[in-house]
């Protein structure tokens with residue numbers, strides 16, 4: 001005490017500074033030693049506070065030079081065709097973070113995610129972009145627990161992964177259109193043309209639904225080709241065609257999605273208590289050509305605000321039509337009391353705008369599947385596709401608290 005008094009008298013400034021240092025050290029130590037749950041509760045509070053005013057899907061990419069949660073050495077399941085930096089892509093594309101306009105998005109926390117989904121089953125249902133999201137989630141979660149691969153079908157179209165200490169099952173179900181479709185055969189060989197039955201759900205994946213708690217649905221890119229569209233077994237028209245009425249692929253996507261969401265929320269008998277998440281469309285970013293005509297995507301920065309809309313107007317139209325279908329079904333389902341009894345839920349995961357910026361984050365030529373064909377559709381890992389799971393974590397956390 002004597003010593004302190006002397007210091008106060010002689011140099012009050014120095015004393016206050018020392019006190020500040022001491023308090024800082026205590027605070028840091030407290031943070032380091034406090035339990036994980038303390039931190040989680042705190043960040044939840046902060047997030048809740050801002051949540052009302054904040055649309056997580058509207059924002060911009062800003063620089064963030066922190067290392068990603070995983071990399072190609074710490075993720076054993078990272079697919080070779082998404083390991084872009086190994087194949088010479090400049091890692092600069094990794095160092096960006098999505099910043100929603102009204103708030104900050106919490107960083108993905110693998111332990112928190114696993115605790116939220118403890119004892120649950122989550123399935124990504126859609127095309128290879130649904131698989132891309134699963135691959136990202138596997139990498140993120142494997143930082144905490146190594147998953148066991150319990151079932152993998154030919155070409156990995158259906159996969160099941162299991163996290164034993166959290167009793168969490170992660171699945172992917174591959175379906176190009178969600179609804180029934182058959183590939184046309186021309187002169188004995190498979191063509192690139194499909195007959196799509198817009199009103200008939202594809203039971204290959206719906207048969208796998210029993211026991212699923214969270215179904216993340218997505219679709220879109222497979223519709224952008226020549227197709228013939230059917231309803232009630234009658235030909236309605238076609239897309240990218242000239243020999244029937246061209247109804248456009250936005251029409252096709254919209255109707256197939258509507259059939260799917262109707263099924264999941266109204267007709268599915270095995271979907272008690274299941275939550276459906278609609279992950280919206282993401283576009284490819286080919287320039288100087290397309291998939292098979294030498295197109296590439298060699299940008300080194302996200303598109304600017306002025307470029308992003310002109311670059312991919314069609315992607316925006318598809319996304320808008322998906323949100324329209326989503327809203328229509330939510331409204332109808334909310335009107336029906338039935339919904340509440342069955343405890344079904346539909347939530348939007350709108351990643352379209354965020355991904356429309358990221359022309360710089362595809363494998364491009366930095367993969368090794370086919371020579372002279374660049375991949376400007378899928379997303380490198382790690383990369384902005386990890387954002388989809390960051391947003392999914394927020395959605396699931398909110399759901400688990402209600």
Ligand SMILES: *[C@@H]1O[C@H](CO)[C@@H](O)[C@H](O)[C@H]1NC(C)=O
Pocket residue numbers: 072073083085086091
């Ligand atoms: C990981 O990426 C680095 C470049 O950052 C590359 O040199 C290395 O070969 C890659 N390693 C593996 C195991 O993929």
Ligand SMILES: *[C@@H]1O[C@H](CO)[C@@H](O)[C@H](O)[C@H]1NC(C)=O
Pocket residue numbers: 151152153158208
């Ligand atoms: C593996 O998955 C397929 C398709 O989902 C299913 O038919 C099969 O029964 C599964 N096998 C095992 C061993 O679980």
Ligand SMILES: *[C@@H]1O[C@H](CO)[C@@H](O)[C@H](O)[C@H]1NC(C)=O
Pocket residue numbers: 186187
């Ligand atoms: C199918 O084969 C027939 C007879 O060889 C030929 O005339 C026709 O052009 C072929 N059709 C297509 C689409 O290749």
Ligand SMILES: *[C@@H]1O[C@H](CO)[C@@H](O)[C@H](O)[C@H]1NC(C)=O
Pocket residue numbers: 288296298
């Ligand atoms: C990107 O690709 C185009 C077309 O191949 C080429 O003309 C351009 O120089 C490339 N840009 C960069 C930065 O490599």
